[in-house]
Each structure stands twice: as C-alpha cells, then as structure tokens.
Amino acid sequence: MRGAEIHWGLDVPYITFTRLPPPMRRTAPKSRTNEETAARERGMWVRAMVTATVARARVVTGAVAVAAVVLAASGGPVGAAHAAAGSAWVRAEAWFAPPAAFIPSPAVTYDTALVPAASWIEVVQRGVEGGDTAVMLRVKGMKAGHAYGVHVHQKPCAANPEAAGGHYQHRVDPVQPSEDPAYVNPENEVWLDFTAGTDGSGKATARHGWGFRPGEAASVVLHDEPGGAGDRAACFTVPFAALPEAQESDGAWGV
Numbered sequence: 017m018r019g020a021e022i023h024w025g026l027d028v029p030y031i032t033f034t035r036l037p038p039p040m041r042r043t044a045p046k047s048r049t050n051e052e053t054a055a056r057e058r059g060m061w062v063r064a065m066v067t068a069t070v071a072r073a074r075v076v077t078g079a080v081a082v083a084a085v086v087l088a089a090s091g092g093p094v095g096a097a098h099a100a101a102g103s104a105w106v107r108a109e110a111w112f113a114p115p116a117a118f119i120p121s122p123a124v125t126y127d128t129a130l131v132p133a134a135s136w137i138e139v140v141q142r143g144v145e146g147g148d149t150a151v152m153l154r155v156k157g158m159k160a161g162h163a164y165g166v167h168v169h170q171k172p173c174a175a176n177p178e179a180a181g182g183h184y185q186h187r188v189d190p191v192q193p194s195e196d197p198a199y200v201n202p203e204n205e206v207w208l209d210f211t212a213g214t215d216g217s218g219k220a221t222a223r224h225g226w227g228f229r230p231g232e233a234a235s236v237v238l239h240d241e242p243g244g245a246g247d248r249a250a251c252f253t254v255p256f257a258a259l260p261e262a263q264e265s266d267g268a269w270g271v
Contacts, residue, residue, distance in 0.1 A: 104257035109138040112157075112250055115175035122253040124173045130159050130240055131250035135216070139236055139254045149227045151206050153236065154219045158212035165239035165246045166220065168206035172234045173251035180251050183244075184233040186226050200244040206233075209242040230258035 110123035112135045125131040135157030143149040153166060170181035182193055184206060189199035199205075202222070210218035233256040239246030 104143045106141040106255060106257050108254045110252060111136050125250040126177050127240065127249040130162060131238060132157055137252050139252065141256055143227050143257060147226045150221060150223045151208065152221045153208040156217045158216045158218060160212055160214050160216050163211045163242045164209060165242040166208035166210065167237055168233050169235045169237045170232055172253040177248035177251065180235045180237050184228065228256050228258050
C-alpha cells in the first residue's frame with residue numbers, strides 16, 4: 017500500500033510516495049474525546065486549505081449589485097460612485113509558481129530571484145460609467161528593496177514570457193512593437209511600478225479617465241526595472257472588465 021505526501025519546496029510543490037505498513041486490525045474502534053475530534057478536524061481542514069490554495073485565484077466580476085455586495089462584505093465604501101449604473105469591479109489574487117510547477121498557477125514567475133515561488137499578488141480593478149478606471153496592485157514576498165516596473169498587458173500569461181504581448185494602450189501605436197514615448201507612457205498605458213519594502217511587500221495604484229476595450233487587457237507583467245521596458249520577471253493573468261459598448265462612441269475606449 018502506498019501513500020502520498022504533499023511538500024512545499026523552495027520553488028515548486030512536489031509529491032513523494034512512501035510505502036505504508038498494512039493496516040492494523042482492531043477489535044473495537046478507539047473512542048475520541050471532543051477535544052481530540054475537534055483537533056483532528058482542524059488539522060484536516062488546514063491540510064485541505066493548503067492544497068487548495070497553492071495556486072488559487074479568486075475573482076469577482078459583475079455589475080453594480082455584485083460590486084456593492086462585495087464591497088459591503090469587505091468593509092469597503094459603497095457610495096454613489098460605486099452605485100452608478102454600469103460600474104464594474106474585479107479582484108484577482110494568486111501565488112506565483114514557475115511555468116513547470118506541478119500545480120499550475122495564473123501567476124507565473126520567470127525570475128525566482130526577483131519574484132520567488134509562493135510570493136503573492138493581488139490586482140483590483142474598479143470602473144464606473146463615464147470611463148474612469150482605477151487599477152490597484154498589492155504584492156508580498158518580493159526581493160526587498162528592488163524597484164519593479166509593472167504594466168497591464170494585452171494577453172494572458174504562459175510559459176513563454178512574451179506570450180502576454182505588449183502593453184495595453186488607450187491610444188494604440190500604429191507601429192508595433194511600440195517604442196514611441198508618445199504612446200509608451202503612464203498616461204496612455206497602465207503603469208503600476210513599485211519598490212519592495214524591507215518585508216518584500218509593495219503596492220501601487222493607477223487611475224485613468226478611460227477604460228479597457230473588450231478582450232484587449234488580460235494580464236499584469238512584472239519587469240525587472242521600472243519604466244516602460246525591462247525584462248519580464250513574472251506575469252499574472254487577470255480577467256479585466258471592459259466598459260459597456262455604449263461608451264465606445266464617447267471616446268472612453270480610445271482609438
């Protein structure tokens with residue numbers, strides 16, 4: 017008879033198999049006290065939670081009714097701005113893992129020196145009718161003191177760092193890949209650069225008077241240096257919400 021044990025290594029979760037002795041025969045089941053039963057149940061729950069959350073991503077999307085419920089439940093503000101018709105709210109979080117991890121994650125690290133396996137990321141998007149959009153980033157477990165460049169990219173993450181495509185641009189550069197500073201800048205793109213603190217945490221917020229076009233914003237990429245370029249150290253797939261189609265004619269989608 018063989019048993020499986022899940023371990024968390026420095027880079028990836030892995031499983032080892034061990035041979036177990038044959039089950040012992042008992043003439044009568046051993047009774048447990050209430051304390052022993054409760055402790056056993058807590059231990060089983062913790063083990064299940066660890067297994068289930070290794071590569072978890074929690075996402076909340078929807079219109080104003082969903083947004084209001086989620087914000088109220090989390091203690092956040094639910095005011096007129098959040099209650100406007102057509103508003104949207106998205107939250108996603110995950111733990112980074114290498115591309116070849118046994119348990120895949122929507123957050124992929126390509127440089128574990130800068131973005132270690134099991135480091136954490138959260139992205140929140142809030143948008144309201146009229147085009148205003150805010151994107152908020154929080155991270156934990158990064159390299160202390162390092163300055164990162166972070167941008168919203170066009171496509172989902174994959175094992176190849178280039179799979180996420182280029183930066184999302186409000187006004188799209190007709191020349192691709194885009195390198196023109198008139199297009200590659202924090203006003204025309206979503207930049208979330210940060211410097212990790214001594215505890216490896218960091219955060220950033222970007223606000224714009226426009227929103228995402230449907231299907232053209234799908235990930236957040238962490239670069240090894242701040243600014244408009246830099247090597248790709250990690251990527252997190254995020255299902256960003258688009259503005260209602262009715263606002264396309266108002267210029268909120270860009271050109």
